[in-house]
Structures are given as C-alpha cells and as structure tokens.
Amino acid sequence: MSEKKIALYDGPAGGWGALKSVAHHLHEQGVAVKGAKTLLHANQTDGFDCPGCAWPDRDHRSTFEFCENGAKAVAAEATARRATPEVIGAKTLKEWAEASDYELEATGRLTEPMVYDAQTDRYQRTTWDAAFALIARELQALPDPNQAIFYTSGRTSNEAAFLYQLFVREYGTNNFPDCSNMCHEPSGSALKPTIGVGKGTVTLADFEQADCILVFGQNPGTNHPRMLGELRAARKRGARIVSFNPLRERGLERFADPQNALEMATLGDSPISSHYFQLKVGGDFALLKGMCKRVVERDALDRDFIAQHTAGFDGFIAELREQPWEPLVEASGLTREQIEQAADLYIAAERSIVCWGMGITQHRHSVATIQMIVNLLLLRGNLGRPGAGACPVRGHSNVQGDRTMGIYEKPASAFLDKLGEVFGFEPPREHGYDTVGAIQAMLDGKGKVFVAMGGNFAAATPDTAATWRALRRCELTVHITTKFNRSHVVHGRQALVLPVLGRTEIDMQATGPQGVTVEDSMSMVHLSAGMNAPASEHLLSEPMLVARMAAATLEHSRTPWLALAGDYAAIRDKIAAVLPDFAGFNDKIKAPGGFRLRNTASEREWVTASGRAQFSTHAMPTDLAVARVADRHRDVRVFTLTTLRSHDQYNTTIYGHDDRYRGVYGHRRVVFIHADDIKDLGLKAGDWVDITSLYCADDVADVQQRRAERFLLVAYDIPRGCLASYYPETNPLVPLESFSLVARTPTSKSIPVVLSPHAGPAAADAA
Structure with a gap:
C-alpha cells in the first residue's frame, strides 16, 4: 500500500x-x-x-x-493469485467480514464451487452437481416463483444474459434487478418516451464531426479513459469541449496520450475542456433549463426541424418564458452570465453532442434533467444528423446489451410474446422487482432466494445496513463470480459461491472454442474471445452455468439447455429468432468490429406515442431533500454529498488506495470539501470527521439519520456547500427510500449530510 x-x-x-x-x-x-x-x-x-x-x-x-x-x-x-477453497476456508466468514474490500479482491481468482457450512462458519469445497441440486431444490420448494430474485451484472455477455432471462422466465418470474437500476435507468426512462429509444443516438464518427461537445456529470479520466482520446482529437481540430462538473477533474482539463510518442517524449499534454463550469451538486436541471431559456430568448431555433419532427413545443416554450431567472441561478450555483455563456457556446455550434454520466442520473429529478437535455438538443435540431446527438456514457462493458437481451423487470409484451412463441411456453406478465424493490422484498420476507449473475450486490447497493439485513434473511444466496467479494461474506442461511471463466480466458465447449458478444454504449455489437488458459480446470462458462442451473431446476422444460450451451452460435440463432434487430446475427458478427443495432432516433424516426420527438415540460423542483432537511435543522450546516469513484477502483472493485489525479494516496475514507467550509466549521484540513446523513420524506416530520465514521477532510476545488466522498464507504448514508422519480435509481449523488468531529482514535489509528 x-x-x-x-x-x-x-x-x-x-x-x-x-x-x-x-x-x-x-x-x-x-x-x-x-x-x-x-x-x-x-x-x-x-x-x-x-x-x-x-x-x-x-x-x-x-x-x-x-x-x-x-x-x-x-x-x-489474469492474476496469478488463486482463491482456492483452502484459502477462503482458512478463515471464518466472521473473520472475512473484518477484511477490507481491497483485501477480499486480492485473494485472487476463485477456482472451485463452494458452499457455506453454518457449523464452522466457513465456505468449503462442493461439486457442481451438488450446487445445482441445492439451487433446484430451493427454487422448486418456493410456493411462488416471485419469491426468487435474479440479479445481473453489466459484465454478463449477451449469450449468458439471454439464457439467464429465458431460464428465469420459464421458471416463472420477471424479478430482474440489475446494475442499470442503480446507474443509467433514468437515461432509458427519459429517452424512450421522448425520442423513442432508451439509448444514446451517436457513434464515434459523430465525435469526429461535432463542433461542440457538452459533458455533464462525468469524469472520463477515471471512469472512461479511452473517451479522452475522442475529446482530445475534437479539441485539436477546433471543437469546443464544455464541461459541467462540481469538482475540478484532471481528465477534463489536460491529457497526455500514452500512445503519442512525441507527447510522451517531450512530457507534453493537450488541453481537453475549452470551458469548465463548476455548478452546484444537483444544479444541472436549473442550468439546462436556463440554457434552453437563453436559446429561446435569442431565437436560435431550428424551426424547420421543430415543425417537422417534434411535439409539445408550444407548451414547453410557454412554461419556459414564465420561468424567472433568479431560481435558475440560485439552484445551479452559476451566475446568469455563466449560464448564458454556456448556452451561447451551444448556439454557436452547428453540430453538438451532449454526454452525461451518473452525476446526472443519481438524483431525485434525474429523469426530468435528462429530458431537459433532450429539449436542448431538439431546440436546435441536434438529433438524427451527423456530428450531433445524445450520448449517455454507460459503465459496465455490457450493461446496455443485457437490457437488450431482456434483463428487465418490466418487459415489453411484444418481447414476451415472441419469447413464448420461439420457446413454447407462456412467459410471466407481472412486472418484477427492480433493485430497490428487491431489497425491500427481501426485508419483508417476500424474497427468499437471491441469485446474482456477477457483481457485488452487497457493496453496490444503497443503505448498506438495510441491504445486508435483507440478504441475511434469504434462505439461499447464490453468487456467480470470478473473485471473492463483500457479497459472499453477507450471505443467506445457505450460500453458494460459483466460479466462472473470465472474459480473457479460452472458453472451450463441445463444439470447440467459443466467443461471446457484447453491446457497447453506442449500440455496436461485437465478438469477444479469450486467449488465456482458464484459472482453474473446474471453472464453467456463464452460459454453461446458466444452462446447467436451468436443466436441474426446470424438469419439464422443452428448451435444449445443454445443447445451446455447447454451441454459442445456436444461442445467437435463438436471439435472432426473438429479437428482429439481430436477424443474421452469426453472419453480422463476422465483420471486423461487428455491427450496429438500428437506432430509429438517429434516423429521425420517432417511435413515440405521438410519432414525433417530444418536448417535455418540467417546473423547477420544490421538493429537494437538502432544502427539506436544512429547513428542519437550522442550527447546523447541511451539505450536499455526492459519491464517486477513486482512480484505483472500478465500481465496487478496489484495485488500490490511491486517487492519483485528486492527490490522495493510501486513503479511501476521505471527504472533499471547500477550504472555506472547513474554516467555517472550525476545523482544518487533515482533521477526522463523521458524516451523518439526514432524510425525511415529503410528508413525514421525522428525520432519519445514518452515520459513517472516520473520514479525513481534504481541501478541494469544489463549490461551497458541496462534499464528495468514495463509495462503497458512503453507501450506508443513502436511504433505501430515496430514489429518482420514475426510474427509482438511488440518489447517491445528492445526499443531505452534516459533519461532526470524529471522537474516536487518533488520526494515525483511524487511517
């Protein structure tokens, strides 16, 4: 360390x-x-x-x-470390619970299936047959299939995800919480009714033609470093890169391309953002509405596009003209001049792309905010033409593909009809649990078996104490994974940890080596084939694991599970039979780089209720949690906390304890805060504090409190009144009941909190 x-x-x-x-x-x-x-x-x-x-x-x-x-x-x-049953079984789970997430990750690759032994409080070796028999027994014993919950990580391939959703729906439920529920669910919820697709509309070719790229709530330097290459190239040819972020992030300021020999040899670098606006945490809606207002005031409208392609324009304009400037300025944290400058940069561009990440999606009014992005694009016809469009930047490598494959708790009737027709069964129609709903169901005793296809549910979810109680109430928890993590320590009465092949490993099945497919953020589908020997001879591939689990559980299924898992081309043929956009799937993926799924919005075909792209009217929110809490706690300083990743982590996977670009080394329990706010609290940088989150529902007087202890104050360039800290350490502060309207995504980017001096061990011990 x-x-x-x-x-x-x-x-x-x-x-x-x-x-x-x-x-x-x-x-x-x-x-x-x-x-x-x-x-x-x-x-x-x-x-x-x-x-x-x-x-x-x-x-x-x-x-x-x-x-x-x-x-x-x-x-x-590809690590050389191996988390064998002997390594994991050397400690009780009570002892493993004391290990950090970094230490759990560092045990290495899991090698054999393991089952929990309650008498010794340890995992021990089991066989695959015994593991599948246990799963089948518990699932078959449930009086209602809706008592089983099936989580999916965004790293799951298309082939595995398709088989997984088929198995679960043949079993009889649509309980499919997934990582989309915790990240970009608001993007799909906002885009689908307004432009007819729940995805972004741009390709990499559009970045080559854009005159202006607006980046909201995103830190590509850590979360999507390859995006910096596109931004750098755009800036070099003269495009404006306009960034909106509460924190100054190095990746949005300067970038040295490790593949550029001259830049590396001369220690040179390239600027990224031409303009950088540090708005308040959660100020994006007000900013975007202000930018729309400026576009209208300057009459900088694409009237032909609006007339031919949109609906709802008159109502949107009428409400926008009634909107005073003062609330927009106050809520955004920017001056009116700054908002107008940002809008003028957008107006000056012929072709604009708007990108956003979870700094936009994990708020109470995230759907409204994204629909305001759509409004901004529609006002100047920046949808469905080269160099322009919407770009929600997804996280996990196949999170978008999993949703395309049917990993969704609210499936469309047409999809279920076709699935039932192709496989000869009647799929369930009742909507299932999303992530928040799944946690609540387990807490209420309505969810008894929990199966996770990858991920780290116990660490990724909000309200850690509630989530852990929920998992521990289950009769059986099953985790399909490559590494040991926190979710395997927080387990049900019975528990299985089932290891699978990684993306980099050779996947040998009955018909030879196999490749899987994934769909990226821009709807490109391409083949992926590993080249390393498997970490253990006992590993199964994800498709084969799903097939064997289904074959053991569904005794009367007509689906040839094992045959499909022996030849992934056969799975792709079934995908093509169910999903029209995948017609000729096996032929299309032979092309270098794969193929792009059809995106109707990029063709200006609007699959919406009106048959047009829809302007959305939203009033300024008046129910913000921070304002509610501040009104009831006038005697303390209430801050808005946003959670974020360090540079040495990917989602909940902790690779190390450094955050190089933010100047943090060897620490994870830190809180970034403006230097003047530290002074006003009577503290100094380097002091240790506890963070207490405060939550009260709209119509409830009682204020809930959640606490996370021992965080190091770090003075940082962030707006006053705003804080930032890493997850999963701050996930205990996010109330389960606090989620975005419509999309139900946890509000991890806008948590009302207060700080207090830590009264525990000295700083050296607390570290």
Missing part, C-alpha cells in the same frame, strides 16, 4: 503516470509478461472485449486499444 498522504497532483491525465500504474498492477498481480501479452488482445477483432467500461472501440488499427483502468481490470482477471 502507498504511503498515506495528500499531495497536489499537477500533471495531466494519462501520460507516464498511467504507464507506471499499468506496470505496477501487472507486477502486483504476478502477470507482468502474461498480462502484457493479454493486453495486446484487448478490444481487437480477434481478441476479447475489455471487462471494464462500455466505451466503444476504434477501428483496431492500433495494437494498444486499452486504457489504464482497463489494464487494471485485465491484470486483476
């Missing part, structure tokens, strides 16, 4: 620091040579799709199609 310190980082994103980090992680995992060779196959036409983010691949002219964090993910998967 690094020396514990807070030290200003004044270098660019990327550069030699990224190369040094890659070398360090390959060496740490004991795969310096193997890992380097593996990376040369990442995101190549004959290689595997990076198990990290969902940013699209270029045209594969370079052998270096990976970024620093992708290299960390590959190194972690």
Whole structure:
C-alpha cells in the first residue's frame, strides 16, 4: 500500500503516470509478461472485449486499444493469485467480514464451487452437481416463483444474459434487478418516451464531426479513459469541449496520450475542456433549463426541424418564458452570465453532442434533467444528423446489451410474446422487482432466494445496513463470480459461491472454442474471445452455468439447455429468432468490429406515442431533500454529498488506495470539501470527521439519520456547500427510500449530510 498522504497532483491525465500504474498492477498481480501479452488482445477483432467500461472501440488499427483502468481490470482477471477453497476456508466468514474490500479482491481468482457450512462458519469445497441440486431444490420448494430474485451484472455477455432471462422466465418470474437500476435507468426512462429509444443516438464518427461537445456529470479520466482520446482529437481540430462538473477533474482539463510518442517524449499534454463550469451538486436541471431559456430568448431555433419532427413545443416554450431567472441561478450555483455563456457556446455550434454520466442520473429529478437535455438538443435540431446527438456514457462493458437481451423487470409484451412463441411456453406478465424493490422484498420476507449473475450486490447497493439485513434473511444466496467479494461474506442461511471463466480466458465447449458478444454504449455489437488458459480446470462458462442451473431446476422444460450451451452460435440463432434487430446475427458478427443495432432516433424516426420527438415540460423542483432537511435543522450546516469513484477502483472493485489525479494516496475514507467550509466549521484540513446523513420524506416530520465514521477532510476545488466522498464507504448514508422519480435509481449523488468531529482514535489509528 502507498504511503498515506495528500499531495497536489499537477500533471495531466494519462501520460507516464498511467504507464507506471499499468506496470505496477501487472507486477502486483504476478502477470507482468502474461498480462502484457493479454493486453495486446484487448478490444481487437480477434481478441476479447475489455471487462471494464462500455466505451466503444476504434477501428483496431492500433495494437494498444486499452486504457489504464482497463489494464487494471485485465491484470486483476489474469492474476496469478488463486482463491482456492483452502484459502477462503482458512478463515471464518466472521473473520472475512473484518477484511477490507481491497483485501477480499486480492485473494485472487476463485477456482472451485463452494458452499457455506453454518457449523464452522466457513465456505468449503462442493461439486457442481451438488450446487445445482441445492439451487433446484430451493427454487422448486418456493410456493411462488416471485419469491426468487435474479440479479445481473453489466459484465454478463449477451449469450449468458439471454439464457439467464429465458431460464428465469420459464421458471416463472420477471424479478430482474440489475446494475442499470442503480446507474443509467433514468437515461432509458427519459429517452424512450421522448425520442423513442432508451439509448444514446451517436457513434464515434459523430465525435469526429461535432463542433461542440457538452459533458455533464462525468469524469472520463477515471471512469472512461479511452473517451479522452475522442475529446482530445475534437479539441485539436477546433471543437469546443464544455464541461459541467462540481469538482475540478484532471481528465477534463489536460491529457497526455500514452500512445503519442512525441507527447510522451517531450512530457507534453493537450488541453481537453475549452470551458469548465463548476455548478452546484444537483444544479444541472436549473442550468439546462436556463440554457434552453437563453436559446429561446435569442431565437436560435431550428424551426424547420421543430415543425417537422417534434411535439409539445408550444407548451414547453410557454412554461419556459414564465420561468424567472433568479431560481435558475440560485439552484445551479452559476451566475446568469455563466449560464448564458454556456448556452451561447451551444448556439454557436452547428453540430453538438451532449454526454452525461451518473452525476446526472443519481438524483431525485434525474429523469426530468435528462429530458431537459433532450429539449436542448431538439431546440436546435441536434438529433438524427451527423456530428450531433445524445450520448449517455454507460459503465459496465455490457450493461446496455443485457437490457437488450431482456434483463428487465418490466418487459415489453411484444418481447414476451415472441419469447413464448420461439420457446413454447407462456412467459410471466407481472412486472418484477427492480433493485430497490428487491431489497425491500427481501426485508419483508417476500424474497427468499437471491441469485446474482456477477457483481457485488452487497457493496453496490444503497443503505448498506438495510441491504445486508435483507440478504441475511434469504434462505439461499447464490453468487456467480470470478473473485471473492463483500457479497459472499453477507450471505443467506445457505450460500453458494460459483466460479466462472473470465472474459480473457479460452472458453472451450463441445463444439470447440467459443466467443461471446457484447453491446457497447453506442449500440455496436461485437465478438469477444479469450486467449488465456482458464484459472482453474473446474471453472464453467456463464452460459454453461446458466444452462446447467436451468436443466436441474426446470424438469419439464422443452428448451435444449445443454445443447445451446455447447454451441454459442445456436444461442445467437435463438436471439435472432426473438429479437428482429439481430436477424443474421452469426453472419453480422463476422465483420471486423461487428455491427450496429438500428437506432430509429438517429434516423429521425420517432417511435413515440405521438410519432414525433417530444418536448417535455418540467417546473423547477420544490421538493429537494437538502432544502427539506436544512429547513428542519437550522442550527447546523447541511451539505450536499455526492459519491464517486477513486482512480484505483472500478465500481465496487478496489484495485488500490490511491486517487492519483485528486492527490490522495493510501486513503479511501476521505471527504472533499471547500477550504472555506472547513474554516467555517472550525476545523482544518487533515482533521477526522463523521458524516451523518439526514432524510425525511415529503410528508413525514421525522428525520432519519445514518452515520459513517472516520473520514479525513481534504481541501478541494469544489463549490461551497458541496462534499464528495468514495463509495462503497458512503453507501450506508443513502436511504433505501430515496430514489429518482420514475426510474427509482438511488440518489447517491445528492445526499443531505452534516459533519461532526470524529471522537474516536487518533488520526494515525483511524487511517
């Protein structure tokens, strides 16, 4: 672990620091040579799709199609460390519970299926047959299939996800909570009724033609480093890159491309953002509405596009003209002049792309905010033409593909009709549980079996104490995974940990080596094939694991589960039979780089209720949690806390304890705060504090309190009244009841909190 310190980082994103980090992680995992060779196959036409983010691949002219964090993910998967049953069984789960998330990750690759033994409080080796028999017995014993819950991680391939949803629906439920429920659910909920597709509308080619790229609530330097290459190229040819973020993020300021020999040799770098606006946490809705207001006031409208392609314009304009400027300025945290400047930059561009991440989606009014993005695009016809459009930047590598494959708790009737027709059964029609609903169901005793296809549910979800109580109430928890993590320690009365092949490994089945497919953020579907020997001879592939689980559970199923899992081309034929956009699936993926799914909005065909792109009218929110809490606690300073990743983590996977670009080394329990706010609290940078979140529902007087202890104050360039801290350490502060309207995504980016001095051990001990 690094020396514990807070030290200003004044270098660019990327550069030699990224190369040094890659070398360090390959060496740490004991795969310096193997890992380097593996990376040369990442995101190549004959290689595997990076198990990290969902940013699209270029045209594969370079052998270096990976970024620093992708290299960390590959190194972690290709690690020489092995978490055998002996390694995991050497400690009780009570003892494992004391380990950090980093220590759990560092045990290495799981090698054999394990079952929990309550008498010894340890995991022990089991056989695959025994594991599937246990799952089948518990599922068959449930009086109602809706008492079983099936979670899905966004790293699951299309083939595995399709088989998984088929198995679960043949079993009889639509209980499909997934990671989309916790991240970009508001994007789909906002886009589908307004433009007819729940996805973004742009491709990488559009980034080559855009005159202006607006980036909201996103930190590509850490979360999607390969995106920096597109932003850098756009800036170099003269496009305006306009960033909106409460924190100053190095990846949005300067970038040194590790693949640029001249830049590396001269220690040079390139600017990214041409303009940077530091709005308040949660100020995006007010800012966007203000930008729309400015566009209208300047009459900078594409009237032909509006007349031919949109509905709801008159109502939107009427409400916008009635909107005073003062509330927009106050809520955004920017001046009116700054809002107008941002709008004028947008107006000056002929072609504009708007990108956003979870800084937009994890708020109470996230759906309304994204629909205001759509309004902004519609006002100037920036949808359905080259160099323009909407770009929600997804996280996990196949989170979008899993939803396309049917991992959704509210499936469309047409999809269920076709699924039933192709496979000869009647799918359930009742909507299932999303993530928040699944946790509540387990708490209420209505969810008794929990199966997770990847992920780390116990660490990823809100309201940690409630989630852990929920999981512990289950009769059986089943985790399908490559690594040991927190969710395997927080278990049901019975528990299984079932190890699978990783994305980088050769998947050998009855008909030979197999490839799987994934769909990236821009609707490109392509093949992924591993090249490393499996970490253990006992590992199953995800499709085979699902097939064997289904075959054991569904005794009268007509689906040839094992035959499908023996030949993934057969799975793809079934996908094509159910989903029209995948017609000719097996032929299409033979093309280098794969193929793009049809996106009707990018063709200006609007599959909406009106048959047109829809303007959405939203008044300024008056029910903000922070304002409610501040009104009831006038005697204390109430801050707005946003959760975020460090640079040494990917979602809940902790690779290390450094956050290089923010100048944090050896720490994770930190809270970023404006220096003047530290002074007003009578504290100083380096002091330790406790964070208490405060929550009260709209019509309830009582205020709930949740507490997370021992966080180091770090002075940072962030607006006053705003705080930032890492998850999952701050997930205990997010109330289960606090989620976005319509989409029900936890409000992890807008938590009302107060700070108090930590009264526990000295700083050295607390670290």
